[in-house]
Amino acid sequence: MGAFEDWQLWFIAGIAFITLETLIPGFVLAGVGIACLFSALAAYMGMGHGVQGLILFSAVGLFFLTIRPIAMKLLYSSGTDTKTNVAALIGKTAIVTKSIRPHTTEGRVSVEGSSWIGISRDNTSIEQGDITEIVEVSGTTLTVKRKETVQ
Numbered sequence: 001m002g003a004f005e006d007w008q009l010w011f012i013a014g015i016a017f018i019t020l021e022t023l024i025p026g027f028v029l030a031g032v033g034i035a036c037l038f039s040a041l042a043a044y045m046g047m048g049h050g051v052q053g054l055i056l057f058s059a060v061g062l063f064f065l066t067i068r069p070i071a072m073k074l075l076y077s078s079g080t081d082t083k084t085n086v087a088a089l090i091g092k093t094a095i096v097t098k099s100i101r102p103h104t105t106e107g108r109v110s111v112e113g114s115s116w117i118g119i120s121r122d123n124t125s126i127e128q129g130d131i132t133e134i135v136e137v138s139g140t141t142l143t144v145k146r147k148e149t150v151q
Contacts, residue, residue: 006052010040027071035059086137094118094134094144100126109134109142117141 004012017033039056047055092111100107102123109118109132120126121135121143132144 005043006049007040007043010036010043010052014040027068027075031063031068032060034063089134089137089142092134093147094132094142096126096128096130096132096144099128100144105141109144111142118144121145 014033014036017029017036019033021027021030021033035056038059039052042052042055089111094109094111094116096107096118097110097115098106098108098118100109100118100120102120102125105117105119107118107120107126109116111134117140118126118132119141122145124146126132126144126146131147133147134142135145136143
């Protein structure tokens with residue numbers, strides 16, 4: 001017999017995998033680590049190597065089919081889809097920097113420090129300095145509507 005018993009080796013491997021999970025997140029190594037701990041328990045109870053291996057593979061399979069999907073959903077789900085890039089502009093406030101006229105693309109709006117071509121959603125004039133809300137993005141053109149002011 002070596003310096004360590006089987007259950008001690010399984011236990012060390014389990015703790016090592018769980019510790020590595022903190023360095024390489026994804027909830028993969030933790031599952032293997034937990035399975036190793038179950039195998040350590042089997043070895044401690046005197047079960048043979050075949051049973052220990054069967055417990056390891058069964059625990060890993062069970063973990064990946066049940067616990068991991070639930071954990072990933074809970075840990076990495078924000079609950080809402082995060083809009084990125086130009087889709088994130090919809091609903092934001094833009095200031096008209098060059099008056100918008102119907103049926104032209106000469107108007108300009110500024111949003112978050114960037115200047116964009118601005119057109120009116122309902123083909124009405126919107127004057128320079130007016131506050132608008134972005135309702136659509138198409139290429140480099142923002143379709144805006146005049147923002148209602150609360151008095």
